Amino acid sequence: MLCIQMPDTFAATKSYINYKLTRMFTKRNVFLTCAGIGMLLTSTKMKGQEVIESPLDTLTRSVQVIQDELRVLKRLKITGYVQPQWQYIDSAGAPSVAGGAFVSDQGGKYYSRFMMRRGRFKFTYDFENVQLVVNTDATEKGLNMRETYAKVTDPWLHMFSLTAGLLQVQFGFEVTQSSSVRETPERARFNQTLFPTERDLGIFGSMVVPKTSRFYGLKVDVAVMNGVGSVAPEFDSHKDFSGRIQYSKTIKSEKVTWAIGASGYHGGYRVGSFKDFRFKTLDNGEKGYAYAVDTANYNRVAKRNYVGADGQISFDWLPGITTLRADYVTGEQPGVSTSSTTLKVVPAATVYHRIFNGAYFYFIQNIGQTKFQAVAKYDWYDPNIEVSGKNIGKAGTNTNAGDIRFDTYGFGLTYRINAFAKITAYYDWVINEETLVKGYEKDIKDNVTTIRFQVRF
Amino acid sequence: MKTKTILLAMALYTSAAFAQKLKGSDTVLPLAQKEAENFMKTNKTAKVIVTGGGSGVGLAALVDGTTDIAMASRKIKMGEKMKLQEAGKSVKETIVAYDALAVVVNPANKVGQLTREQLEGIFTGKIKNWKEVGGDDMPIVVYSRETSSGTYEFFKEHVMSNKNYASSVLSMPATGSIIQSVSQTKGAIGYVGLAYLEKEVKAIKVSYDKGKTFIAPSLATAKDKTYPVIRPLFYYYLATSEKAVKPFIDYALSAEGQKTVEEIGYVPLTK
Numbered sequence: 054m055l056c057i058q059m060p061d062t063f064a065a066t067k068s069y070i071n072y073k074l075t076r077m078f079t080k081r082n083v084f085l086t087c088a089g090i091g092m093l094l095t096s097t098k099m100k101g102q103e104v105i106e107s108p109l110d111t112l113t114r115s116v117q118v119i120q121d122e123l124r125v126l127k128r129l130k131i132t133g134y135v136q137p138q139w140q141y142i143d144s145a146g147a148p149s150v151a152g153g154a155f156v157s158d159q160g161g162k163y164y165s166r167f168m169m170r171r172g173r174f175k176f177t178y179d180f181e182n183v184q185l186v187v188n189t190d191a192t193e194k195g196l197n198m199r200e201t202y203a204k205v206t207d208p209w210l211h212m213f214s215l216t217a218g219l220l221q222v223q224f225g226f227e228v229t230q231s232s233s234v235r236e237t238p239e240r241a242r243f244n245q246t247l248f249p250t251e252r253d254l255g256i257f258g259s260m261v262v263p264k265t266s267r268f269y270g271l272k273v274d275v276a277v278m279n280g281v282g283s284v285a286p287e288f289d290s291h292k293d294f295s296g297r298i299q300y301s302k303t304i305k306s307e308k309v310t311w312a313i314g315a316s317g318y319h320g321g322y323r324v325g326s327f328k329d330f331r332f333k334t335l336d337n338g339e340k341g342y343a344y345a346v347d348t349a350n351y352n353r354v355a356k357r358n359y360v361g362a363d364g365q366i367s368f369d370w371l372p373g374i375t376t377l378r379a380d381y382v383t384g385e386q387p388g389v390s391t392s393s394t395t396l397k398v399v400p401a402a403t404v405y406h407r408i409f410n411g412a413y414f415y416f417i418q419n420i421g422q423t424k425f426q427a428v429a430k431y432d433w434y435d436p437n438i439e440v441s442g443k444n445i446g447k448a449g450t451n452t453n454a455g456d457i458r459f460d461t462y463g464f465g466l467t468y469r470i471n472a473f474a475k476i477t478a479y480y481d482w483v484i485n486e487e488t489l490v491k492g493y494e495k496d497i498k499d500n501v502t503t504i505r506f507q508v509r510f
Numbered sequence: 511m512k513t514k515t516i517l518l519a520m521a522l523y524t525s526a527a528f529a530q531k532l533k534g535s536d537t538v539l540p541l542a543q544k545e546a547e548n549f550m551k552t553n554k555t556a557k558v559i560v561t562g563g564g565s566g567v568g569l570a571a572l573v574d575g576t577t578d579i580a581m582a583s584r585k586i587k588m589g590e591k592m593k594l595q596e597a598g599k600s601v602k603e604t605i606v607a608y609d610a611l612a613v614v615v616n617p618a619n620k621v622g623q624l625t626r627e628q629l630e631g632i633f634t635g636k637i638k639n640w641k642e643v644g645g646d647d648m649p650i651v652v653y654s655r656e657t658s659s660g661t662y663e664f665f666k667e668h669v670m671s672n673k674n675y676a677s678s679v680l681s682m683p684a685t686g687s688i689i690q691s692v693s694q695t696k697g698a699i700g701y702v703g704l705a706y707l708e709k710e711v712k713a714i715k716v717s718y719d720k721g722k723t724f725i726a727p728s729l730a731t732a733k734d735k736t737y738p739v740i741r742p743l744f745y746y747y748l749a750t751s752e753k754a755v756k757p758f759i760d761y762a763l764s765a766e767g768q769k770t771v772e773e774i775g776y777v778p779l780t781k
Contacts, residue, residue, distance in 0.1 A: 234596065263657075264657040265657065265677065265679075305667060307585055307588045307591075310589065367588065374591065374592060424598040426595075469596070469598025472573070472574075472575060472597035472598060475598070
């Protein structure tokens with residue numbers, strides 16, 4: 054019975070399942086169809102909402118994106134220059150300001166050298182009226198900081214700015230001129246003596262008169278600095294002041310341009326417990342150094358007071374652009390027995406006060422429209438104008454190598470390969486006073502030949 | 511498909527890389543654009559790209575090497591020459607046309623003529639009201655170009671006797687902005703190149719003989735040199751790229767190029 058009934062039951066069940074499945078599938082189909090139509094409609098609707106962009110709009114949008122990104126990227130600039138050079142000096146181990154003294158090896162045969170004189174990499178970030186600068190020097194001597202400062206320019210007139218950090222000293226023309234554009238390999242001896250790295254820590258304000266003013270061409274800089282003679286920390290808490298005023302003008306024909314400037318420096322460093330020498334007429338009638346003040350006066354300051362004037366003129370004429378440039382500085386400079394170079398650490402021996410003067414003269418001739426430029430330069434530095442010649446080194450006068458005058462004649466030729474690279478051949482003919490100081494009885498053999506390759510980017 | 515895209519990109523890059531670039535004076539811009547257009551029609555392989563920005567911008571681009579020809583509405587400055595020399599570059603100069611500088615006021619302004627001295631007074635700020643020069647009682651609103659513009663320099667030197675602009679002068683970034691501002695401001699005055707003259711502004715007659723004769727700026731008065739405020743327009747290029755730019759320069763100086771000069775509204779070179 055069971056077996057007979059089974060088919061019926063089975064058939065009924067099968068029929069029921071079929072019915073259910075059919076209904077289910079029908080429902081599913083209806084649902085899927087609805088979903089499909091819905092999606093299709095949604096899709097069509099979505100497509101209907103999209104704006105069909107013209108190729109020009111697409112391009113404009115793309116350019117806009119690129120411009121926005123470029124604007125951000127342009128805030129950061131990386132510039133710099135490298136100066137590999139070869140040098141030859143007349144005698145081994147002679148002191149020199151043409152890139153530093155030549156080291157003498159054991160055999161005394163050190164006449165020439167290859168060196169990386171400067172390897173500057175400068176990072177400048179500009180955002181609206183704020184500028185951040187980090188300038189480094191990468192050479193065989195290592196990686197050294199040259200400048201790190203922040204500058205803020207007034208947003209209204211763009212005339213006043215304030216700069217703080219490790220920055221360039223504002224004194225004279227040559228000190229503030231970049232070594233990448235200077236026509237000679239090195240600065241004049243007096244500039245290297247007074248401002249050994251041309252940098253100091255402090256703050257300076259600047260006023261640049263805009264083009265729309267009747268005083269256009271006028272620039273004024275004033276600074277308060279540590280007064281340390283190198284890129285080194287403050288050692289005495291005494292602050293130095295410097296200032297420079299300059300005026301430049303180009304005549305209407307655009308054939309002549311000229312500039313004049315005046316600079317002042319008022320500063321010094323604390324002497325501490327060491328005695329200091331002043332130059333005067335001694336009891337024996339000779340001119341020489343004698344102790345100036347009591348060592349008990351611990352707070353006294355050895356003065357660094359300078360004044361200077363500079364000027365230059367360039368004119369465009371038949372042989373090419375000619376430039377004449379001159380700078381004269383005089384003042385009081387403290388130093389040690391063998392050198393008048395500004396100290397970078399607290400004095401560790403007797404301080405010598407000296408009245409000095411120095412100057413340089415440039416004659417620069419661009420040879421027609423060629424890539425050649427010729428330069429002749431003369432500079433002198435007399436660290437002690439009150440004594441000269443064989444009176445230096447005389448017994449009982451306490452005069453020494455720090456009082457010797459140097460005159461330097463330089464001649465050079467530059468070939469500009471392109472906007473980025475140039476080669477300079479330069480000869481320094483250095484003459485020192487003949488004195489009684491050992492080693493300086495005659496003019497020492499310290500003339501230097503320099504072949505320098507420079508690439509600027 | 512990928513290969514085609516790369517080839518297309520390479521072709522575009524190549525054409526852009528070898529295109530001749532002109533950059534600089536906004537005054538010279540319409541002329542250079544038209545010349546470039548015509549030049550490319552006759553020289554199918556040539557590509558010339560022209561952009562403005564001011565004479566100073568163009569000459570700086572020549573120093574940087576980002577343009578082949580600098581367009582200028584003033585002579586190259588001493589400082590620019592020294593920068594080029596420092597870069598080991600020597601520059602060549604070609605005058606391609608002359609331009610008459612028109613002083614424009616709002617059409618509603620009843621003043622129709624001014625002497626050079628009066629213009630100097632207006633732009634230096636000594637004359638502040640139109641009634642001082644025979645007009646209505648309304649303040650003068652002075653528009654000028656930006657300091658990087660050659661037109662700014664030329665106007666200062668030749669009309670203002672090198673005196674400085676008043677601090678109240680409004681600096682505009684382009685000649686078109688001056689036209690627009692003067693057309694919308696009743697008391698406004700400005701200066702534009704002859705080619706930019708439009709109905710929306712009124713060009714005034716100028717006297718350089720203390721009021722004896724007043725001359726209106728026009729192609730005819732500029733050509734016969736009776737209109738006094740005329741200046742040369744320059745193309746500057748490097749001596750080293752002379753060969754590359756010569757075809758375009760020659761075209762600019764040709765009869766066809768000089769015809770374009772006249773069509774644009776500048777004064778062609780006299781032979």
